[in-house]
Amino acid sequence: MSQNIYDQQEFFENYIQLDRQVRGLAGAPEWPQLKAMLPNLDGLSVLDLGCGFGWFARFARENGAACVRAIDLSEKMLDKARSLTDDENIEYERADLEELRLAENQYDLVFSSLTFHYLVNLPTLIKEVSKSLRPSGRLICSIEHPIYTSPSKPSFVVDEETGRQFWPLDGYQSEGLRSTNWFVEGVKKQHRTMGTYINILLDNSLQLTDLVEWGPNEEELKIHPSWG
Amino acid sequence: MSQNIYDQQEFFENYIQLDRQVRGLAGAPEWPQLKAMLPNLDGLSVLDLGCGFGWFARFARENGAACVRAIDLSEKMLDKARSLTDDENIEYERADLEELRLAENQYDLVFSSLTFHYLVNLPTLIKEVSKSLRPSGRLICSIEHPIYTSPSKPSFVVDEETGRQFWPLDGYQSEGLRSTNWFVEGVKKQHRTMGTYINILLDNSLQLTDLVEWGPNEEELKIHPSWG
Secondary structure (H helix, E strand, C coil): CCCCHHHCHHHHHHHCCCHHHHCHHHHCCCHHHHHHHCCCCCCCEEEEECCCCCHHHHHHHHCCCCEEEEEECCHHHHHHHHHHCCCCCEEEEECCCCCCCCCCCCEEEEEEECCHHHCCCHHHHHHHHHHHEEEEEEEEEECCCHHHHCCCCCCCEECCCCCCEEEEECCCCCCEEEEEEECEEEEEEEECCHHHHHHHHHCCCCCCCCCCCCCCCHHHHHHCHHHC | CCCCHHHCHHHHHHHCCCHHHHCHHHHCCCHHHHHHHCCCCCCCEEEEECCCCCHHHHHHHHCCCCEEEEEECCHHHHHHHHHHCCCCCEEEEECCCCCCCCCCCCEEEEEEECCHHHCCCHHHHHHHHHHHEEEEEEEEEECCCHHHHCCCCCCCEECCCCCCEEEEECCCCCCEEEEEEECEEEEEEEECCHHHHHHHHHCCCCCCCCCCCCCCCHHHHHHCHHHC
16 A cells, blocks of 8 residues: 555645645646646546646546546545535545556557656556557656656755856765655655666557657746755 | 867876776676666677777677777777777767667667766757667666766765765756766756656657666675775
8 A cells, every 4th residue: 555645644744835835836837737738638538646636537527528537545635535526527636646457448548647657566557548549649748757766865065166056966876765854854765777767668568759848938047046 | 060079189098097997898898787678689780879989899890790880979989999800890980969860770789878967968869860760779877876867966965963875856857957066167967856857758759668766785895995
């Protein structure tokens, strides 16, 4: 069973104050680039893995999706999602993605935002996703970048000589558990290299069509200097 | 015109002492993984971009390739390659890869080892490569990893508290020229993100089938502790 950090009260109370929870998709810096990858949603059957408050599920329906199955492990997230949703074609469901089994040929779009880096058994999930996609169906997903999940001490360091900030990268090739402090201690993530992520997709009959590594543009850096 | 660092006497004299030049492919740590990606070479028409001393060209012929066209910018490298080769089906040729134009449907395998990160105009070269490949032809190439080309100060730093080494990553999203010291000052490389490299391939009708990020295994770390 996966760690269910989102149902810990202290974590949850902090998490819901993030811009991406308060403002929804518009508060997520990477949303414009994810959105640009989406197909025309008209009439599509959509699966959302790690749906959180359901922001994407509602977006998909508002933009023409026929139905959305939205899955999360956190009761608190699902309760909030249901309270924000008035749409019988969005089905919220509690499930552990480590153990999810999917029927064949069900979905035109599988979407997952910042969820896969929590999963130990990602290859099995991707196998299920691949099977569940219809011909010409797509998986569109975001993860924390391997450069971000890798370090033993994941916080910026200032070079005393030049004043430049750098990211103290170590352990890149050492895949597996990273226990980090994010609102609370001991949030568990799985570090994988970029090559491993990509080969998990390729090994499960998926074809890579785009890869974007999010970074702030100049305008975003002016508004949010701390993203630099 | 590309920088021709390999023809500078001081650089060349140091470069030829590298294990990968003295011992050839067996001296290149990444060779086992590149080799594992190769198709059966029997009867193939091969193009080698940045052939250096011709180690791969000779390997390909010894393993059944019908012919190899091997290109490099450096006269010194080509002179040495020719002196090591006695095979009329290997054609060595001096050309600038920034300006290379290729005929359609010529090659079963295009190979390139640690060359693409020197090129400003890589998209044009990949367009030419894609055009020159026969149906089911393959491009197999290695580059310096973007994590390696990115930093403004590319050398390991020791964390005084833990004694761990880390790599001071900065400028990852800032693509373009990196001027580094490698035997001599001012060796020019081009930094690109992983996403940019992959999309250059995808944008030119190539399909990604494998991505390996080389790192030392435990056995290699015992023999070469400095690779850790």
